[in-house]
Amino acid sequence: MLVFRQLFDPQSSTYTYLLGERPSGAALLIDPVFEQVRRDTALLGELGLTLTATLETHVHADHVTGASLLKRRTASRIMLSKASGAAGADRYLAQDDVVAFGSRRLLVRATPGHTSGCLTYVLDDHSMAFTGDCLLIRGSGRTDFQEGDPAAMYRSIHEQIFTLPDDCLLYPAHDYRGLTVTSVAEERHFNPRIGGEVGIGDFTGYMKNLGLAHPKLMDVAVPANLRCGQPQGEAAADEAAADPLSDPDWAPLRYSFAGMWEIEPHGLEEHQDAAQILDVRETDEFTGPLGHIKGAVLIPLGELTERAGELEPGRPVVAVCRAGGRSAQATVILQKAGFKDVANLTGGMLRWRAEGHAVEGGSA
Ligand SMILES: N[C@@H](CCC(=O)N[C@@H](CS)C(=O)NCC(=O)O)C(=O)O
Numbered sequence: 557m558l559v560f561r562q563l564f565d566p567q568s569s570t571y572t573y574l575l576g577e578r579p580s581g582a583a584l585l586i587d588p589v590f591e592q593v594r595r596d597t598a599l600l601g602e603l604g605l606t607l608t609a610t611l612e613t614h615v616h617a618d619h620v621t622g623a624s625l626l627k628r629r630t631a632s633r634i635m636l637s638k639a640s641g642a643a644g645a646d647r648y649l650a651q652d653d654v655v656a657f658g659s660r661r662l663l664v665r666a667t668p669g670h671t672s673g674c675l676t677y678v679l680d681d682h683s684m685a686f687t688g689d690c691l692l693i694r695g696s697g698r699t700d701f702q703e704g705d706p707a708a709m710y711r712s713i714h715e716q717i718f719t720l721p722d723d724c725l726l727y728p729a730h731d732y733r734g735l736t737v738t739s740v741a742e743e744r745h746f747n748p749r750i751g752g753e754v755g756i757g758d759f760t761g762y763m764k765n766l767g768l769a770h771p772k773l774m775d776v777a778v779p780a781n782l783r784c785g786q787p788q789g790e791a792a793a794d795e796a797a798a799d800p801l802s803d804p805d806w807a808p809l810r811y812s813f814a815g816m817w818e819i820e821p822h823g824l825e826e827h828q829d830a831a832q833i834l835d836v837r838e839t840d841e842f843t844g845p846l847g848h849i850k851g852a853v854l855i856p857l858g859e860l861t862e863r864a865g866e867l868e869p870g871r872p873v874v875a876v877c878r879a880g881g882r883s884a885q886a887t888v889i890l891q892k893a894g895f896k897d898v899a900n901l902t903g904g905m906l907r908w909r910a911e912g913h914a915v916e917g918g919s920a
Pocket residue numbers: 568616617618689695696697698699730732768769770771772773
């Protein structure tokens with residue numbers, strides 16, 4: 557079974573694609589973004605997948621790749637094209653190479669034009685392809701920096717992408733209007749730059765007159781991506797600088813794809829002194845049959861915005877409720893109120909009790 561997710565980085569309008577296979581659990585990420593590594597690893601964890609490799613469609617000019625940080629965190633292998641000129645990859649790819657994940661495969665096609673190292677990854681059954689910044693939805697990648705070459709891009713699109721089946725779905729590395737997917741037939745007909753009867757001269761003329769400003773992050777992104785996102789110099793030796801997304805260490809926490817820190821009942825049991833426990837249920841629940849955790853402060857969720865000042869500033873907070881839902885909202889309110897170290901007790905009092913942890917009050 558194929559697992560497929562399209563993920564978005566709003567800062568750079570980049571799409572990251574997760575491809576996984578069950579039952580092996582092997583997964584790939586295409587074009588991971590540095591700032592989204594925490595999100596992406598949370599999703600892999602929740603889906604029970606193991607990241608075996610990260611693949612770049614090219615050396616990006618607008619964001620730093622998450623490849624190196626993901627490798628540090630998950631031991632994934634870094635792959636991109638040989639023609640990219642990048643250092644630090646575990647495998648260099650070229651035309652017709654195959655990247656396996658479980659029983660599925662991605663087939664490599666060289667599609668230069670945006671950069672000379674651009675690759676398109678085609679799923680084994682030709683049902684989907686990841687075109688990077690070669691063919692975009694009703695557009696194409698620009699060809700005016702790095703080793704951009706409009707004639708090469710024209711050939712790449714016609715020979716390597718338009719030759720795929722009509723209904724092959726195409727997923728680009730970016731979209732600046734929020735469009736998510738297209739198909740070969742659609743782009744062959746309706747792409748204003750290269751669809752229909754547009755010839756190589758027309759395409760080249762169009763591309764030479766795009767008039768786009770250079771990406772804001774280009775001077776940082778290109779050198780970093782030519783090292784697959786590895787920090788250099790002093791930063792490489794300094795653990796904190798090499799992994800600036802380092803996780804909080806006041807208790808064993810798990811970041812969720814929902815975007816919050818979670819703590820398991822046994823983790824809280826062992827680190828109760830590290831945090832203040834905030835119970836956000838109603839008073840009758842707090843004193844009711846489920847009981848409450850010893851030392852918990854009661855502030856019902858509806859009063860939390862006004863009463864957050866009653867909590868000790870600077871001390872981590874673990875929010876608790878019946879099943880973990882209201883307390884998740886409490887973590888959002890607390891963060892808005894300026895609390896930095898906030899976690900949600902996973903499963904709330906129901907799980908706390910089910911796992912046999914001590915309560916005050918309540919019925920047996
Ligand atoms: N404003 C964006 C520029 C984005 C940009 O230039 N994107 C490249 C891909 S790296 C592109 O090919 N854009 C095509 C287009 O905008 O039509 C930024 O600062 O990052």
